[in-house]
Structures are given as structure tokens and as C-alpha cells.
Amino acid sequence: MSLYSKILVAVDLTEEAPQVLRKAVTLSQQNNAELLLTHVVEPVGYAYGGDIPMDLSELQDQLDKAAREQLAAYGKEYGIAEDNQIVAVGRPESEIHHLSEERGVDLIVVGSHGRRGIQLLLGSTANGVLHGAKCDVLAVRIR
Amino acid sequence: MSLYSKILVAVDLTEEAPQVLRKAVTLSQQNNAELLLTHVVEPVGYAYGGDIPMDLSELQDQLDKAAREQLAAYGKEYGIAEDNQIVAVGRPESEIHHLSEERGVDLIVVGSHGRRGIQLLLGSTANGVLHGAKCDVLAVRIR
Numbered sequence: 001m002s003l004y005s006k007i008l009v010a011v012d013l014t015e016e017a018p019q020v021l022r023k024a025v026t027l028s029q030q031n032n033a034e035l036l037l038t039h040v041v042e043p044v045g046y047a048y049g050g051d052i053p054m055d056l057s058e059l060q061d062q063l064d065k066a067a068r069e070q071l072a073a074y075g076k077e078y079g080i081a082e083d084n085q086i087v088a089v090g091r092p093e094s095e096i097h098h099l100s101e102e103r104g105v106d107l108i109v110v111g112s113h114g115r116r117g118i119q120l121l122l123g124s125t126a127n128g129v130l131h132g133a134k135c136d137v138l139a140v141r142i143r
Numbered sequence: 144m145s146l147y148s149k150i151l152v153a154v155d156l157t158e159e160a161p162q163v164l165r166k167a168v169t170l171s172q173q174n175n176a177e178l179l180l181t182h183v184v185e186p187v188g189y190a191y192g193g194d195i196p197m198d199l200s201e202l203q204d205q206l207d208k209a210a211r212e213q214l215a216a217y218g219k220e221y222g223i224a225e226d227n228q229i230v231a232v233g234r235p236e237s238e239i240h241h242l243s244e245e246r247g248v249d250l251i252v253v254g255s256h257g258r259r260g261i262q263l264l265l266g267s268t269a270n271g272v273l274h275g276a277k278c279d280v281l282a283v284r285i286r
Contacts, residue, residue, distance in 0.1 A: 001169050001173075023146055026146050029144070112273060130255060133255075134284065136282060137255070139281075141277065141278050141280075
């Protein structure tokens with residue numbers, strides 16, 4: 001029996017990403033589900049309140065490019081179609097919610113450090129994704 | 144490929160519980176995993192700060208008994224062994240964490256209403272379970 005038909009996995013670009021990605025790949029295989037891969041780049045201009053100096057705009061371009069390259073590499077390794085490799089710019093929770101609704105996703109997979117303390121105060125991405133998600137959310141515990 | 148070997152599903156006793164339970168059952172089948180079922184009864188004496196009058200103690204017993212009966216009914220319906228039907232008393236998050244560590248669980252499944260607003264302020268059980276969990280957590284969106 002299949003639980004999910006379209007799974008979105010959201011990764012950061014750290015060495016921990018494959019832990020999350022591998023589980024999403026297995027889940028998509030178990031459920032014969034389409035797999036979408038995303039990374040959300042946070043806008044570098046946020047701290048400057050609007051006008052972005054040229055060097056920041058270039059930095060943003062570089063971050064976007066690095067994200068696209070990393071997703072392409074993961075896509076190749078895990079067999080994820082180019083159309084399903086999505087780099088977004090914005091607040092991670094909002095972009096992940098928006099994308100999952102737009103594409104009709106029924107499961108979002110994100111990494112979670114499960115830490116308490118400062119992260120509990122600031123709110124982790126997993127926590128942010130959980131609130132307001134219109135579909136199931138799997139938080140993969142990073143080891 | 145199997146992702147999980149021991150899955151704990153935590154349910155409330157509302158009519159929404161089967162939505163969560165059915166997904167946990169399918170996941171346990173897909174992964175050939177053992178399935179544990181729990182309901183955490185919140186202590187009725189919390190509001191009274193210690194000494195529990197006799198009628199409250201009786202109320203607690205009734206809540207425990209109702210929980211045991213409901214879990215037994217679910218256990219029968221979904222083929223969950225009696226040893227894996229666990230009624231705990233305490234704070235849901237703490238009891239779920241404790242139980243999952245004690246029993247070596249690698250996936251916790253809980254329901255989530257995904258609401259914002261007041262529930263974001265108070266913290267939902269799904270949110271509480273996510274923070275501090277030492278394993279993966281699947282939040283099943285209640286419809």
C-alpha cells in the first residue's frame with residue numbers, strides 16, 4: 001500500500017544533507033512516489049532592509065549558483081529529474097510551504113537536530129515547517 | 144530497503160486517532176517494523192498541586208481504564224500485540240520521549256493539526272515531541 005504520491009525533501013547544503021536525502025529517496029521508492037528536492041537560499045539583503053549593494057547582489061547570485069550545482073549533483077546521484085530540483089529564495093518555512101502546496105506534495109521531509117535550548121527559542125526549520133504545513137512532515141533526526 | 148525497525152505511534156482518543164494509526168500501521172508493514180501504540184493520560188491532579196482528593200483519584204482511574212480499553216480495541220483492529228499497547232500518565236512529550244528511548248524506537252508517529260495562532264503559542268504535542276526526540280518524527284496532518 002502506498003502512503004504518499006509526491007514527496008518534497010528540503011536540504012541544507014551541509015555534509016548532513018545526505019542523511020535526510022537518503023531517507024527521502026527510500027520513502028519515495030517504498031511508496032512509488034515522485035521526489036522533489038529543494039534548497040532555500042536565505043536572501044542576503046534581509047539585514048540591509050531593501051537596497052542591496054552590488055556586491056551583495058553578486059553574493060546572492062553566487063549562493064544561488066552554488067545551490068543549483070549542489071542540487072544538480074544530488075539529483076544525479078539519487079536520480080532526481082532536473083525539473084524536480086528547485087532552488088528557492090526566501091524564508092525556508094514559507095518557501096517550503098508554498099512549494100509543497102503549489103506542487104501538490106503530500107509529505108515534506110526535513111532534517112532536525114532535535115536540540116533544545118537556543119534552537120528551541122529561535123525555532124528550527126523543522127519546527128517552522130511543521131507549523132502551517134498542509135501535509136505530513138517527517139523530521140529526520142541528524143546524527 | 145527498510146528505514147525503521149521499531150515505530151511508536153502516539154494517539155489521542157478522539158475520532159481522529161485512526162488517521163494517524165493507519166499510516167503508522169502501513170509504515171510498519173512497509174518497513175517490516177515492530178509497532179508500539181501509546182496514549183498518554185495527563186494527570187488530573189496537576190491543577191491541584193499534589194494532594195488529589197478521592198474523587199479525582201477515581202477520575203484518573205477511569206481515564207486510565209478508558210485509555211486501556213481504547214488501545215485494546217485498536218490493538219485488536221490493527222494487530223498490535225498487548226505488550227505493545229502502552230498507557231502512560233504524565234506530560235505527553237516527556238512520556239513519549241521516555242518510552243521511545245526505553246524501547247529503542249527509531250520513528251515516532253504523531254498527529255498534527257498544523258494550526259497557527261494559539262496552538263503556536265501554547266505548543267502542540269507534535270511540536271513538543273519534535274523537540275528533544277532522539278529519533279525521527281512523522282507528524283501526520285489531521286484532516
